[in-house]
Amino acid sequence: MNFLAHIYLSGDNDLLKIGNFMADSVHGKRYLDYSGDLQKGILLHRFIDTFTDAHPTYRQSRRRLYEKYGHYAGVIMDIVYDHFLAKNWNSYSEVDLENYAAQFYQSLKDNFELLTPKTQNLLPYMINQNWLVQYASLQGLETILFQMDHRTKNRVHMHEAIVEVQLYYSELEHEFTLFMVELKAQCAIKLYELYEF
Secondary structure: OOHHHHHHOOOOOHHHHHHHHHHHHOOHHHHHHOOHHHHHHHHHHHHHHHHHHHOHHHHHHHHHHHHHHOOHHHHHHHHHHHHHHHHOHHHOOOOOHHHHHHHHHHHHHHOHHHOOHHHHHHHHHHHHHOHHHHOOOHHHHHHHHHHHHHHOOOOOOHHHHHHHHHHOHHHHHHHHHHHHHHHHHHHHHHHHHHHHO
16 A cells, blocks of 8 residues: 555544654654654554465555566555555545545644654655555556656556556456454554553
8 A cells, every 4th residue: 555545544534644654764763763653553554465465466466566676666556556555435435535635734734843854855756746646547646656757667567567457457446345344443443452451
């Protein structure tokens, strides 16, 4: 799961969302440098990644890309799953995606000093290109994959995966929908554990 899913699965708590969003740049035990909801967001992010990577439905989706893209098949599929979340957003949230994204961007700006340096550097690009909304269209998905290509020095030409995505589109969307039901339920349990103990 990529940015949009991680934020969405954090519920309505802004600091929890921020911790989850920036968790990829918090390594090892550095999460202990953060307190309260930020720390819980980082731990939730790690739980989501572990659950996703091990899940047979997600692995089935990823397998369709593995031969051509290798290790990057997982990176691509995380973004593709975000596409399906954004595309079907009204089934998951009562707040429309444009407003949801705008509120989250504002929350990041309001809490800028809490962000990791990597997240601070990323933020202007994310807001200017409106990544969270851009996920919703196939054209936006292709643009994001192209940008990922640039950041990884065009190692595997990730933007070409739009061909496989279109080829297996209905299967991938069905797999995402099934997987999301389980992931939401597991995240609810994890959040209960994080706030109970």
